[in-house]
Amino acid sequence: MTVTGPQGFRAAGIAAGIKASGALDFTLVVNDGPLDVAAGVFTRNVIKAAPVLWSQEVLKQQRLKAVVLNSGGANAATGPGGFQDTHATAEKVAEVLHTGAIEVAVCSTGLIGERLPMDAVLSGVDTAVKALDASDEASLNAARGVMTTDTKPKQAFAKAESGWSVGGFAKGAGMLAPNLATMLSVLTTDAVVSKEALDRALRSATHVTFDRLDVDGGTSTNDTVLVLASGASGVEPTDAELTELLTRVSLDLVLQLRADSEGATKDVNVTVQGAESETDAIAVARTIAEDNLVKTALFGSDPNWGRIAMALGRVPARIDPEQVSITINGVTLFAQGMPAADRTEADLTGRAIEIVVDLNVGGEAATIYTTDLSHGYVEENSAYSS
Amino acid sequence: MTVTGPQGFRAAGIAAGIKASGALDFTLVVNDGPLDVAAGVFTRNVIKAAPVLWSQEVLKQQRLKAVVLNSGGANAATGPGGFQDTHATAEKVAEVLHTGAIEVAVCSTGLIGERLPMDAVLSGVDTAVKALDASDEASLNAARGVMTTDTKPKQAFAKAESGWSVGGFAKGAGMLAPNLATMLSVLTTDAVVSKEALDRALRSATHVTFDRLDVDGGTSTNDTVLVLASGASGVEPTDAELTELLTRVSLDLVLQLRADSEGATKDVNVTVQGAESETDAIAVARTIAEDNLVKTALFGSDPNWGRIAMALGRVPARIDPEQVSITINGVTLFAQGMPAADRTEADLTGRAIEIVVDLNVGGEAATIYTTDLSHGYVEENSAYSS
Numbered sequence: 001m002t003v004t005g006p007q008g009f010r011a012a013g014i015a016a017g018i019k020a021s022g023a024l025d026f027t028l029v030v031n032d033g034p035l036d037v038a039a040g041v042f043t044r045n046v047i048k049a050a051p052v053l054w055s056q057e058v059l060k061q062q063r064l065k066a067v068v069l070n071s072g073g074a075n076a077a078t079g080p081g082g083f084q085d086t087h088a089t090a091e092k093v094a095e096v097l098h099t100g101a102i103e104v105a106v107c108s109t110g111l112i113g114e115r116l117p118m119d120a121v122l123s124g125v126d127t128a129v130k131a132l133d134a135s136d137e138a139s140l141n142a143a144r145g146v147m148t149t150d151t152k153p154k155q156a157f158a159k160a161e162s163g164w165s166v167g168g169f170a171k172g173a174g175m176l177a178p179n180l181a182t183m184l185s186v187l188t189t190d191a192v193v194s195k196e197a198l199d200r201a202l203r204s205a206t207h208v209t210f211d212r213l214d215v216d217g218g219t220s221t222n223d224t225v226l227v228l229a230s231g232a233s234g235v236e237p238t239d240a241e242l243t244e245l246l247t248r249v250s251l252d253l254v255l256q257l258r259a260d261s262e263g264a265t266k267d268v269n270v271t272v273q274g275a276e277s278e279t280d281a282i283a284v285a286r287t288i289a290e291d292n293l294v295k296t297a298l299f300g301s302d303p304n305w306g307r308i309a310m311a312l313g314r315v316p317a318r319i320d321p322e323q324v325s326i327t328i329n330g331v332t333l334f335a336q337g338m339p340a341a342d343r344t345e346a347d348l349t350g351r352a353i354e355i356v357v358d359l360n361v362g363g364e365a366a367t368i369y370t371t372d373l374s375h376g377y378v379e380e381n382s383a384y385s386s
Numbered sequence: 387m388t389v390t391g392p393q394g395f396r397a398a399g400i401a402a403g404i405k406a407s408g409a410l411d412f413t414l415v416v417n418d419g420p421l422d423v424a425a426g427v428f429t430r431n432v433i434k435a436a437p438v439l440w441s442q443e444v445l446k447q448q449r450l451k452a453v454v455l456n457s458g459g460a461n462a463a464t465g466p467g468g469f470q471d472t473h474a475t476a477e478k479v480a481e482v483l484h485t486g487a488i489e490v491a492v493c494s495t496g497l498i499g500e501r502l503p504m505d506a507v508l509s510g511v512d513t514a515v516k517a518l519d520a521s522d523e524a525s526l527n528a529a530r531g532v533m534t535t536d537t538k539p540k541q542a543f544a545k546a547e548s549g550w551s552v553g554g555f556a557k558g559a560g561m562l563a564p565n566l567a568t569m570l571s572v573l574t575t576d577a578v579v580s581k582e583a584l585d586r587a588l589r590s591a592t593h594v595t596f597d598r599l600d601v602d603g604g605t606s607t608n609d610t611v612l613v614l615a616s617g618a619s620g621v622e623p624t625d626a627e628l629t630e631l632l633t634r635v636s637l638d639l640v641l642q643l644r645a646d647s648e649g650a651t652k653d654v655n656v657t658v659q660g661a662e663s664e665t666d667a668i669a670v671a672r673t674i675a676e677d678n679l680v681k682t683a684l685f686g687s688d689p690n691w692g693r694i695a696m697a698l699g700r701v702p703a704r705i706d707p708e709q710v711s712i713t714i715n716g717v718t719l720f721a722q723g724m725p726a727a728d729r730t731e732a733d734l735t736g737r738a739i740e741i742v743v744d745l746n747v748g749g750e751a752a753t754i755y756t757t758d759l760s761h762g763y764v765e766e767n768s769a770y771s772s
Binding site: 045076077324338 | 460462468607686707763764767
């Protein structure tokens with residue numbers, strides 16, 4: 001149990017026939033209350049998929065009874081017809097659950113530019129409603145129903161000492177990037193929370209977790225993170241407690257997304273510290289994380305700090321070349337404008353790589369979670385239309 | 387003859403012993419006048435190699451007698467010692483040519499963070515000076531002396547009807563990116579020109595050529611484009627004529643650089659038109675050109691316009707999703723917010739790919755010259771320290 005770990009939630013994941021393979025492709029999460037408070041963050045791409053346009057609209061009132069998700073098609077760049085398909089899906093879920101469509105969020109993931117097979121989607125709603133359950137199996141199936149090139153489901157759960165908890169699942173294997181990855185995630189909590197507190201906590205949590213995952217710089221048309229609160233635990237945490245637990249579960253999911261991202265053979269943390277502002281720290285870390293020459297060197301287990309220096313030097317941030325130091329897996333290779341140790345002293349043969357860049361001009365820091373660039377990434381993304 | 391195509395120039399390319407392989411690694415270009423006017427543009431990376439710091443300084447007076455270049459080492463991130471090496475190289479060239487070091491530019495390319503073998507460099511100057519010649523062979527050797535992962539030398543030449551000409555060579559196979567590629571290029575002309583006219587013409591030419599080549603988003607620490615004018619033709623072209631011929635030769639070199647860039651299997655032009663500003667057009671074209679999901683799809687000959695839509699949607703430019711059209715190799719696949727034709731109608735099996743994005747919100751346009759992202763790129767950059 002993860003998305004159904006917190007009290008007051010049921011979920012289902014089924015094969016609705018959207019994917020030709022017959023794999024699970026349809027997920028439903030229902031909040032049985034007593035509260036129906038919700039919050040969401042969405043892709044900043046100006047090209048937004050129909051389900052994002054819909055869910056952004058319904059989230060304005062911050063109340064959700066259910067979230068319906070499908071893999072096998074992104075329903076993006078599909079025009080007014082695609083939007084009608086999303087609307088019809090929400091209406092169908094609302095009808096079966098005896099609620100209003102305004103309380104139903106919709107998420108889709110898959111190929112851009114293709115309409116969904118609506119017969120399969122609508123009959124999938126009926127099948128999914130019958131399968132709704134709070135069991136571990138239902139929870140796992142819900143996580144499976146949103147997988148595309150993911151090789152495994154991603155679930156997380158954490159419980160506070162005072163008895164309330166946060167759970168959730170996520171999907172996303174490529175197009176993982178600035179400001180939310182290709183990513184769908186549904187989080188649940190049985191805490192008693194106000195709309196305002198839940199919204200603040202979600203934004204704080206995603207700012208340092210989902211927003212910091214950057215596999216390939218792509219920002220999907222469909223990125224969505226939703227959190228639903230049932231209040232079923234009867235416990236009202238402080239803002240800090242809520243943010244802390246949401247952040248912990250989100251980071252857990254982000255690290256699972258990174259580990260399973262397309263072609264990844266390295267888990268790379270790029271930390272920039274000593275920056276004048278958090279904005280500078282994020283920009284420098286992101287540029288290093290997205291640089292293909294850095295990423296291919298990491299694939300080759302090569303501590304090529306020269307490429308890191310090249311990458312950071314092209315960021316419009318406050319950087320003094322004489323002050324910068326570059327440390328890889330604990331070995332400082334560059335400092336005071338010149339080499340500080342032989343590159344061979346840094347061992348990059350393991351899967352985990354820690355790059356720490358100290359700009360030494362301020363007190364701000366940020367970490368971006370990324371991967372290497374491997375043959376597997378090229379293979380998967382040149383052979384697979386997604 | 388190319389760099390020695392214009393009258394008044396001699397060149398040499400030799401093996402100085404900087405590269406362990408014994409390949410050519412040292413190039414000298416000399417301007418025999420009567421003029422010694424010059425102009426240069428340099429990397430915008432804040433981490434600048436020692437030869438860039440030196441050459442930027444000497445170019446302030448816009449007079450050059452010679453340019454000395456080496457491959458086998460970038461002399462970047464090498465501290466004060468590295469700068470002294472560059473200075474010593476310029477002094478040595480000046481001494482042998484009976485001029486001042488202030489008239490000698492220096493360029494280096496190769497691995498970042500390693501000092502150059504100065505015995506080899508300084509004795510290379512003596513050998514190169516003896517080999518100076520205006521022949522085709524000397525010109526070709528000069529182009530070869532700067533090669534790193536380039537598989538072939540890049541030379542270009544164009545002559546105006548009124549009898550003056552522009553020639554040159556370039557190198558650069560990876561780290562080819564925003565605002566000059568990893569790139570060294572020396573251009574020559576026998577036109578009679580003022581410092582001001584030459585500087586303006588070089589900036590105009592590079593703005594639409596070298597600045598528009600973007601293979602992998604990397605901006606090298608060493609990027610340099612120099613132009614030397616001898617005045618030996620006795621002909622003084624207009625500003626427009628000078629800019630036109632410099633642009634033509636620069637574009638010729640840029641397309642050669644693209645064709646020979648690491649792992650490239652496709653020559654891709656990304657043109658954005660109908661933009662509100664040239665800045666918007668460049669930003670959108672560059673983001674599409676740098677997107678790994680777009681680049682891997684092109685490697686797979688897949689007209690995956692959904693990835694192009696995703697990429698352009700994350701640019702902070704004026705974009706109305708309903709107005710955008712995407713055309714690949716002559717087939718419009720996306721328009722008015724939805725698919726306009728079946729993707730299979732666009733044939734991407736050839737090497738040349740033309741992507742045209744019309745934003746339909748203005749009258750500005752720009753083209754970025756890029757490539758696909760292939761297994762060859764990953765292989766070359768994970769196995770080779772550069």
